[in-house]
Amino acid sequence: MTADRGPVKASGPVKASGLVEASGLVRSFGQTPALRGASVSVAAGEILAIMGPSGSGKSTLLHCLAGILIPDEGEVWFAGRRVDTMGEAERSALRRERFGFVFQFGQLVPELTAEENVALPLLLDGTRRAAALTEARTWFGRLGLDGRERHRSGELSGGEAQRVALARGLVAHPEVLFADEPTGSLDSMTGEHVMNLLTTAARDHGTTVILVTHEPRVAAYADREVVVRDGKVSSLVPDPLTTGPGFGS
Amino acid sequence: MSVPLTLLGLLEREPSHGYDLKRDYDALFGRDKPLPYGQVYATLGRLARDGKVVAGEAEPGAGPDRKRYVITDAGVTEFETWLSQPTEPEPHLQTVLFAKVVLALMLGRSAERYLDTQRGAHLQRMRELTELKRAGSLIDTLLADHGLFHLEADLRWIDMTAARLGSLAEAVRGSGPGGSR
Numbered sequence: 001m002t003a004d005r006g007p008v009k010a011s012g013p014v015k016a017s018g019l020v021e022a023s024g025l026v027r028s029f030g031q032t033p034a035l036r037g038a039s040v041s042v043a044a045g046e047i048l049a050i051m052g053p054s055g056s057g058k059s060t061l062l063h064c065l066a067g068i069l070i071p072d073e074g075e076v077w078f079a080g081r082r083v084d085t086m087g088e089a090e091r092s093a094l095r096r097e098r099f100g101f102v103f104q105f106g107q108l109v110p111e112l113t114a115e116e117n118v119a120l121p122l123l124l125d126g127t128r129r130a131a132a133l134t135e136a137r138t139w140f141g142r143l144g145l146d147g148r149e150r151h152r153s154g155e156l157s158g159g160e161a162q163r164v165a166l167a168r169g170l171v172a173h174p175e176v177l178f179a180d181e182p183t184g185s186l187d188s189m190t191g192e193h194v195m196n197l198l199t200t201a202a203r204d205h206g207t208t209v210i211l212v213t214h215e216p217r218v219a220a221y222a223d224r225e226v227v228v229r230d231g232k233v234s235s236l237v238p239d240p241l242t243t244g245p246g247f248g249s
Numbered sequence: 250m251s252v253p254l255t256l257l258g259l260l261e262r263e264p265s266h267g268y269d270l271k272r273d274y275d276a277l278f279g280r281d282k283p284l285p286y287g288q289v290y291a292t293l294g295r296l297a298r299d300g301k302v303v304a305g306e307a308e309p310g311a312g313p314d315r316k317r318y319v320i321t322d323a324g325v326t327e328f329e330t331w332l333s334q335p336t337e338p339e340p341h342l343q344t345v346l347f348a349k350v351v352l353a354l355m356l357g358r359s360a361e362r363y364l365d366t367q368r369g370a371h372l373q374r375m376r377e378l379t380e381l382k383r384a385g386s387l388i389d390t391l392l393a394d395h396g397l398f399h400l401e402a403d404l405r406w407i408d409m410t411a412a413r414l415g416s417l418a419e420a421v422r423g424s425g426p427g428g429s430r
Contacts (some may be wrong), residue, residue, distance in 0.1 A: 053408065194343045196383065217397055220375035227365070236369030 017077075019044040019208050020176060024217055025074035026231075027060055034060040035071065036231035044175075047199060047209040049222035050233075054214070058228040059180055062212045066099055066178045067091040079175070096124055100174035100207075102165050102198070104181040108153035114164045115140070115149040121172040139167035159190035165196060169234055170201050177202060179211045183218050195221045252284065253292050253301075257328040260320040261378060267293060267318070277388065293318055301327060346403065350410055354421040365410045371400050371407070 007160040013019070018041035027035040034057040042048050042065075063069040064076055067083045076083040078098070083091065095101075108117045118136035123129065139152050140149055141162040153161055162182065182198065183191030199221045202209045211222060219225045229235045255278060259270050267289045275283045296302040301324035308315040320328070346367060352362035378393040378400075385393070410417070 053412070216372060216375055216401050217379075219372060220379040222376075225369075225372055227368070234365060236365055236372060245260070 011081070013220075017080075018042050019046075019079060020184065020223070021077040022065055022071075022076075023075050025061065025064055025071045025076070027057075027069060027071045028062060035064070035074075038228065038231060039074075039227060040065070040212055040233050041178075042208060043176055044201055044208055045206050046224065047202060047222045048211065049217075049219035050210065050228060051210045051214060051219055051225050052228035053239055056228045057231040061228055061233070062178055062180055062210060065210060066101070066176075067095055068109035076227070092094055096174075098175045100169035100172065100177040102162075102169040102177065102179040102182045104184040108156075108164060108168075110153050112149045113152055114145070114156065114160075117153070117164055118167040120168060125172060135173055135187050136167070139171060142201075143167055144193075159187075159193065162186060162190075162194050163197065167200045170207065173205055174207060176208045176210060179209060181213055182211065183213070183215065188217070191215075191218065200243045231238070251331070252288065253296060254328060254331045256289070256292055257296065257301060257320060257324050258332070260318055261325055261328055264305075264317050264319040266315065270318075281393075294325065300324075346406070350417070354414070354418045360414055360418070361411060362416055364407050364414075368404060368407050371404050375400050 009191055020042040021040070023039040025035045026033070026037040036057075038057065038061050040048075040050075040061070050061060054096055060069065064071050064084070065085070066130070067076070067078075070084055074084070078094065083094065086094070108114075109120070111116045112120070115133055115136045118139055119127075119129075119132040122132035122135060127135070140146055143166065145160060145167075147165070148156060148160055151160075153164075156164065162185070166182070169179070177198075179198065183194050186194060195218055198209070209222070211218070213219050226238060227236060252274075255274060256270055259265065259273055267275075267286070270293075271284050271286060271289045274289075293302060293304070297304050300321055302318045302320050305317040305319065308317065337382075349363055349367075350360050352358075354365050375397055378396050382390045382393045
């Protein structure tokens with residue numbers, strides 16, 4: 001019912017290191033550069049926060065890592081396999097079978113009920129409807145959404161819709177969950193609830209999480225954070241070669 | 250944290266022995282820094298001298314001090330006054346962060362790298378407090394939230410400062426001993 005978790009067929013170049021890797025990513029939109037040589041490595045099971053000011057390129061980086069965007073230059077790898085040279089169909093299958101997604105405004109399908117929204121990744125992956133809905137319903141209790149299964153997105157509060165989106169992102173037990181400002185539309189208390197659920201579910205299932213946020217309180221749920229600035233990635237871990245009396249340690 | 254006023258607050262709840270006050274103070278307020286017994290009794294002695302509490306007769310039993318302390322009307326008034334007044338908001342302009350940034354810019358060192366390092370340290374502390382919230386009680390959450398919001402405020406300042414480093418460097422150099430004022 002869910003995707004095959006066996007080794008990826010090595011139809012292209014193979015590389016062994018972090019689960020998700022990117023090096024030297026360059027990506028422009030027209031004349032506007034978004035990434036200017038961004039590199040990052042994410043270990044299996046790690047929760048990484050990508051921070052940075054608006055327009056710094058952090059969402060573009062996330063979309064390149066997830067195979068949604070193709071970089072103009074540089075390489076993206078997932079599980080030892082190169083992603084940026086895959087064809088669209090192969091990348092689409094990768095996203096559907098191995099990745100989950102949560103976005104800022106939930107982006108639920110308004111015509112579907114909450115449980116149908118959650119079941120969507122399973123249905124797209126070929127699971128029979130009854131089994132997919134049964135699996136989807138198991139998420140409602142643990143996310144505090146009992147009784148909301150048949151509601152449509154317009155009948156849900158912002159926090160409820162975001163929890164439904166979270167369940168949809170995790171229902172197929174993806175290896176990597178990509179989350180772009182998952183609490184950006186929520187108040188502090190609701191955002192905290194969503195982050196608790198997200199990180200608890202991810203740790204329970206060993207899911208790798210790559211999270212874009214500009215909120216430090218959200219980033220604090222991650223194991224590690226990097227900052228995207230002017231299209232490049234900086235680590236916040238001090239570099240022993242440059243941390244000295246030079247800047248006041 | 251004002252120890253005398255906090256002890257007055259605990260005594261307004263109910264008359265207590267010094268031992269009980271220390272136990273409750275440590276549980277609620279002194280997690281990182283338990284209150285020494287000596288400080289408890291010295292504080293109670295000063296409060297008694299100033300008429301804020303009165304000590305009952307010594308009760309039989311083990312231990313150095315078996316007196317029960319009771320808050321007086323003057324003690325209640327002092328505690329209520331303290332509780333009703335806002336704490337002076339700290340002017341953050343003279344913090345260590347500020348001083349380090351200005352000195353780094355003044356000396357031509359990498360203020361940006363310092364701010365990144367500080368940002369990393371702040372986020373590490375926020376991660377610890379977030380973990381404390383996940384594992385701890387509601388009181389732990391209350392304390393952790395206070396710390397988290399303050400750290401977040403610092404981080405906003407760090408972000409704004411990082412965005413202004415170029416113009417700040419000009420301003421700092423311009424106001425130095427050799428610059429024009």
